[in-house]
Amino acid sequence: MVQQRLPSEGKILEIGCGPGSFAENLIGRELTCLDPIPAMLAVAEPRVNKKRVSRGEQKANFIQGTAESLPFGDCTFDAVCTLFSFRDWYDKPKGLSEVLRVLKPGGKLVIVDPAKVNRIHGWLGYLYMKIWVGSYARIICKQREHPWKWLTKTYVHFGTTKDYVKMMKENGFTEVKSKLIFPGMATIWEGKRN
Numbered sequence: 001m002v003q004q005r006l007p008s009e010g011k012i013l014e015i016g017c018g019p020g021s022f023a024e025n026l027i028g029r030e031l032t033c034l035d036p037i038p039a040m041l042a043v044a045e046p047r048v049n050k051k052r053v054s055r056g057e058q059k060a061n062f063i064q065g066t067a068e069s070l071p072f073g074d075c076t077f078d079a080v081c082t083l084f085s086f087r088d089w090y091d092k093p094k095g096l097s098e099v100l101r102v103l104k105p106g107g108k109l110v111i112v113d114p115a116k117v118n119r120i121h122g123w124l125g126y127l128y129m130k131i132w133v134g135s136y137a138r139i140i141c142k143q144r145e146h147p148w149k150w151l152t153k154t155y156v157h158f159g160t161t162k163d164y165v166k167m168m169k170e171n172g173f174t175e176v177k178s179k180l181i182f183p184g185m186a187t188i189w190e191g192k193r194n
Contacts, residue, residue, distance in 0.1 A: 001112075003025070003026060003027075006081060007079055007108070008029075009078075010029060011029070011076065011078050012032070012077065012079050013033075013080045013081075014031065014032070014083070015034050015067050015082040015099070016034070016083070016088065017035045017040065017048075020043065020044030024047055024048045024051045024052075027057070030058060031048075031052075031060040031061070032060065032063060033061070033062050033063070034062075034063050034064075034065050034066075034067075036065065037064075041064060045060075066090070067095030068089065068090060068095045070098040072102045074102065075103070075104045077102050078103075078104055078108075079108045079109070080103060080108075080110075081110040082111050082113075083113075084112060086111045087113050087157075088154055093170070096109075096172075096173070097171050100173065106193065106194075107193045108191070108192050109173060109191050110188065110189070112187070112188050113158070114186055115180055116161060117161055117180065118160055119160070122160065162178075164187075165177070165189065172194075173191030174194050175190070176189070176191040
């Protein structure tokens with residue numbers, strides 16, 4: 001779903017690559033993966049590069065850093081994507097301005113994150129995450145303090161789909177649009193740099 005929204009070739013930056021779940025399946029592009037957590041990069045790099053090398057592709061680059069201070073020159077990437085990590089950016093407007101800076105003219109940003117159509121939908125999503133996801137995580141992890149509890153905590157402070165369409169436009173993106181996916185549980189935002 002995200003791959004089809006990215007250019008079929010060129011330089012791609014994934015912000016918040018985590019363990020490499022998306023990156024390992026991105027085919028035919030020059031890829032740079034950024035994450036603020038060294039342990040995530042340590043897991044992602046061998047996983048992603050093993051798969052890329054087996055397909056005859058160039059290894060991906062792995063860099064520690066944050067969206068708010070991208071360690072790249074201006075106009076470096078043809079596209080930037082972030083999957084389920086935008087909600088964790090500490091300063092979203094600053095991160096968006098940094099993304100705009102590193103995108104080439106005509107470059108594209110694709111964001112996927114939990115959906116909140118409005119505050120009521122957000123409240124229902126919070127209950128779903130706290131009760132269902134929390135219970136499921138406790139069963140799977142067999143511990144009360146499971147790692148997925150942070151999903152609920154970050155979701156609470158996450159704005160609505162319209163909030164981020166507006167924020168992208170305010171930070172210089174054009175052709176901004178959003179689409180609700182996964183029966184109302186996630187949104188894809190897209191925007192371009194002129």
